[in-house]
Amino acid sequence: MTTQIDNLATQAQEIAKRLGIPKYDVYGAVVDEMSAQVDRGEPKQVKASNRSGVTVRVWNDSGTVGVTSTSDVDPLGLEMALKTAYDASLFGAKENIPDFSPEAIAPIGGTPEEKAPQAPVTELIDKLVHAEKELLAAHTAIASVPYNGMAQRHIDRFYLNSEGARRNEGHSVASIYLYSKTEQEGRKPRSAGAFRVSRALDGLDIAACVQEAAEKTISHLAYDKVKTGKYPVVFSPDAILSLLGAFSNLFNAQNVLDKQSLSTPESIGTAIASPLLSLCDDALHPENVGGESFDGEGTPTRRLSLIENGILTNFMHSAGTAKRLGAQPTGHANIGAKVSVGRHFYHVFPGQPAEKEYSLDDADGVILIDDLQALHAGVQSLQGSFSLPFDGWLIENGKRTSIESATVAGDFRKVLQSIIYVGKELELVGGGIAPYVWVDELSITGE
Known part of the structure; x- marks a missing residue:
């Protein structure tokens, strides 16, 4: 080549x-x-x-x-x-x-x-x-x-x-x-x-x-309805990465400049999440199969900290957005009719140590969301809100019961602020690597 x-x-x-x-x-x-x-x-x-x-x-x-x-x-x-x-x-x-x-x-x-x-x-x-x-x-x-x-x-x-x-x-x-x-x-x-x-x-x-x-299929056979209400929620690695992807305008400098983001140039350095959460975009992560070493403009890719202990630390940049915002290119440019900015591989991991550790083995009254659906229709990315059907389980005294049909709704910024525990064990899923993430409370609507 x-x-x-x-x-x-x-x-x-x-x-x-x-x-x-x-x-x-x-x-x-x-x-x-x-x-x-x-x-x-x-x-x-x-x-x-x-x-x-x-x-x-x-x-x-x-x-x-x-x-x-x-x-x-x-x-x-x-x-x-x-x-x-x-x-x-x-x-x-x-x-x-x-x-x-x-x-x-x-x-x-x-x-x-x-x-x-x-x-x-x-x-x-x-x-x-x-x-x-x-x-x-x-x-x-x-x-x-x-x-x-x-x-x-x-x-x-x-x-x-x-x-x-x-x-x-x-x-x-x-x-x-x-x-x-x-x-x-x-x-x-x-x-x-x-x-x-x-x-x-x-x-x-x-x-x-x-x-x-x-x-997973067998675990959904014995299903039941779930009562509408507010529940502590645990997002699987796949589910939390899906949400982060749906609201990636938070970190996208082109969206920020176009005023199509939940962030502004002044958001850098502010607390947007619980101090328990850290997030990087890391094209070169060893688990990122097919990771790219340079972007569409030839800029080398790298590990870029986006959230550090809850603080928004960086935006993803092309050469153009970096120049306009007084930053450095970060290796996130896509070349086409115009230059756009896109993520590579999200890496979610614990920030500050949690006061209390949680386990699914003895969880009680908790909703475990495994897979979020209809992200194209149920996400209002510029308002920060979402209402999404999901596959998951109600966990009572460590026992899982599959949920027949339900939706989860909330504001993504509040979800980030309401994180009470970020697990230590990471799992590789499409588009990134992440642990289970526990959130204080979200609205669940049953059938």
């Missing part, structure tokens, strides 16, 4: 010189993916794809910028992209014009990942068929695994600019998802799922995925 990037950089330099373009940058990614789904022991869907996308930005003599995208990186395609971007630059915005990241040529530490060899698609199907069979055999009530999938992908990314920046990296990701559904006479169907990810298919813990999906 390094040789290809060097060739691409040389071609871009020659073409830009011929076209009279003094300033440009190029960001791109190539994804080679293979996936499979099965249905009752037979392949349901098999896909293979090779996708590439390249974004080219060109600055003209007036300093305005034009952007274009292409999937063609041969000399002809690159020349057309540079020409089109230059033409677009004549109509570029005159305010808050993006520029190169000051860190686009800063050194990146660490050792590049080796890409794992891709297994044949027959191996994906065989492993997934076996996993489905084991899950169906876990309990007589489990009637189907309607949603399942196994995938492996290779991802190559690169960034280069006219000032000599050249970055590239490649990594592999393998994943499995199982979601089972029950059928019992006179009872409502119940369902639950599990997910595992690894750098290679050989390292994928399929047995643990099957076991988790089975245990």
Whole structure:
């Protein structure tokens, strides 16, 4: 890949010189993916794809910028992209014009990942068929695994600019998802799922995925209604990361500047959560499979503290937002028609020591929320409020009873302030790593 990037950089330099373009940058990614789904022991869907996308930005003599995208990186395609971007630059915005990241040529530490060899698609199907069979055999009530999938992908990314920046990296990701559904006479169907990810298919813990999906599904068989009221609530690692993701405008500098955030520039240094909570965004966390070492502007990624002992410590920045707010780029830029800011991998962990430790083994009168649903519809991200259906259990004297149907509602800022315990054991879920988080009280509406 390094040789290809060097060739691409040389071609871009020659073409830009011929076209009279003094300033440009190029960001791109190539994804080679293979996936499979099965249905009752037979392949349901098999896909293979090779996708590439390249974004080219060109600055003209007036300093305005034009952007274009292409999937063609041969000399002809690159020349057309540079020409089109230059033409677009004549109509570029005159305010808050993006520029190169000051860190686009800063050194990146660490050792590049080796890409794992891709297994044949027959191996994906065989492993997934076996996993489905084991899950169906876990309990007589489990009637189907309607949603399942196994995938492996290779991802190559690169960034280069006219000032000599050249970055590239490649990594592999393998994943499995199982979601089972029950059928019992006179009872409502119940369902639950599990997910595992690894750098290679050989390292994928399929047995643990099957076991988790089975245990969660079986635990929902003996369900009951829950009375409407206020309850102490425990968010699972997946649930707390879902909420943090839904309200990530709190930490997004572009949202702050656009006044589309619950934070303002003056929020840095203020207490927004219980001192028991700390949160980082850490693209380079060892558990982050497929973590990126640089962003769309070539800025190295890093561990960024967002909440430290309840205090808001940083925003996530692109080069442009950092310049406007007098900060440093943090490696969170995404390049497209405009530069946006996005998170990588949330890491939730305890802040200050809690006065009292809590355990689910002896909890009483507590709602455990395992999975939040309808986040696209039930979250008012600019008001801070949410009302979401969930899967979970009522825990009484340590005994779990599945909740038939209920919603949880509240204000996210109050949730952060009302945290009474942050567990010590962390679990890896999609998008981050987190413990169980205990909240003093939330409104639960039963059926």
